[in-house]
Structure formats: structure tokens, C-alpha cells
Amino acid sequence: MGIYESWILPWVIDLSMRNKEARRFRERVIPLARGRVLEIGIGSGLNLPFYSGAVEQLLGLEPSPQLVRMANRRGERMALPVEFLAASAENIPLDSRSVDTVVTTWTLCTIPDAGAALREMRRVLKPGGTLLFAEHGLAPDPGVQRWQHRLNPLWNRIGGGCNLNRRIDALIAEAGFRLDGLETEYAKGPKPLSFIYCGRANPA
Numbered sequence: 001m002g003i004y005e006s007w008i009l010p011w012v013i014d015l016s017m018r019n020k021e022a023r024r025f026r027e028r029v030i031p032l033a034r035g036r037v038l039e040i041g042i043g044s045g046l047n048l049p050f051y052s053g054a055v056e057q058l059l060g061l062e063p064s065p066q067l068v069r070m071a072n073r074r075g076e077r078m079a080l081p082v083e084f085l086a087a088s089a090e091n092i093p094l095d096s097r098s099v100d101t102v103v104t105t106w107t108l109c110t111i112p113d114a115g116a117a118l119r120e121m122r123r124v125l126k127p128g129g130t131l132l133f134a135e136h137g138l139a140p141d142p143g144v145q146r147w148q149h150r151l152n153p154l155w156n157r158i159g160g161g162c163n164l165n166r167r168i169d170a171l172i173a174e175a176g177f178r179l180d181g182l183e184t185e186y187a188k189g190p191k192p193l194s195f196i197y198c199g200r201a202n203p204a
């Protein structure tokens with residue numbers, strides 16, 4: 001990993017994800033988490049303020065040590081204990097059927113094999129468990145889609161592997177989830193970057 005990925009990108013991620021629009025979706029999904037919760041790609045911990053008292057244990061999976069440090073500091077300030085898993089979502093180091101809620105926000109765009117990661121999320125979820133998500137991805141409008149496909153190679157390089165054109169609802173369904181309450185909309189901002197899929201899903 002180069003200097004950009006190791007030292008600059010974590011700060012870019014923290015700053016760029018601290019915006020009001022992202023907060024609007026965090027407020028919508030994170031308070032629904034309960035029980036033993038696994039957050040995938042916890043990043044700098046920006047979801048931490050939105051977890052409710054219904055969370056019994058919070059596990060934060062994150063491959064970047066720099067982001068783990070930031071999330072750890074944020075968790076300590078809030079007196080919210082987080083147990084970190086230094087791992088990749090395609091290979092979650094947890095037992096099958098051991099988690100009540102899996103949370104993923106703006107992470108499925110970046111995980112190299114998002115399908116494998118979602119199958120792992122399904123594996124670790126208990127049968128009655130819930131996947132909560134707020135993700136950006138492929139827009140429904142052909143004109144916006146054209147820009148998403150066109151910009152993707154450049155965006156992928158400057159955005160640490162982020163993809164603009166993943167069909168998030170299809171990826172979730174193909175991994176064996178039943179979507180429950182999917183909401184989609186353009187958030188404020190440039191349309192190729194801001195089509196949001198937000199909702200919940202259960203193991204089918």
C-alpha cells in the first residue's frame with residue numbers, strides 16, 4: 001500500500017463522509033441496530049453516535065489500521081466500546097449465525113468482491129437477523145448511468161477502489177437476502193455520486 005492509501009486516504013474518507021446528507025441516512029438506519037452488531041468497514045466510526053441502547057455488543061470490521069485508530073478514538077470519547085476485527089469483509093472471522101445485525105454504509109461500493117462479502121454477512125447473521133444498509137450505487141436514469149460508467153475508472157483510482165456503478169439491491173438479493181423496505185433517492189450533490197440505496201434485508 002502506498003502513502004496515499006495508507007495516510008492520505010483515511011483522512012479524505014473521514015472528512016468526505018462527515019456531511020449532512022450522509023448523516024440523514026445514518027440517522028435513518030443505524031438506530032435500528034440491536035443485539036450483537038457487526039459493522040462492516042466501520043471507517044472512522046461516523047455511525048457510532050447513532051447506535052441506540054439496544055446494542056449489546058458492537059464489532060467493527062475494518063482493514064485499514066489508520067481508520068481503526070480514528071474509530072477507536074471516537075468510540076472512547078463516546079464511552080462506546082467497540083471490538084475491532086482487522087479483516088476483510090470477504091472473509092469475516094466470526095462463527096456462522098452469531099450476529100443479530102450487520103450494518104454497512106458506503107462500503108459495498110469499495111469492497112473488491114461485494115458479492116462474496118454479502119454472502120459472508122448472510123452466513124454470520126442469525127436466521128431472524130437483519131442487514132441494515134445505506135449505500136451509493138447505479139442510478140436508474142440512463143443519462144446518469146452513462147456518466148457513472150464513464151467516470152468509474154478514474155473515480156476508482158482516486159477513491160481508494162470506490163465504484164460508482166454497482167447495482168446494490170441486486171447484489172444484496174443475489175447473496176440470498178430478502179429486501180425489506182428498500183428506499184432509493186438522489187442525495188444532494190453530483191448525481192453520478194449520490195444515488196442512494198437505503199433499507200433493510202433479512203436472510204431469505
Ligand SMILES: C[S@@+](CC[C@H](N)C(=O)[O-])C[C@H]1O[C@@H](n2cnc3c(N)ncnc32)[C@H](O)[C@@H]1O
Nearest residue numbers: 017041042043046064088089105106107110111
Ligand atoms: C467510504 S468508506 C465508508 C466508511 C464508513 N462505513 C462510513 O459510513 O463512514 C469505505 C470503507 O470501506 C472499507 N473497506 C474497503 N475494503 C474493504 C473490505 N474488503 N472489507 C471491509 N471493509 C472494506 C474502507 O477501509 C472504508 O472504511
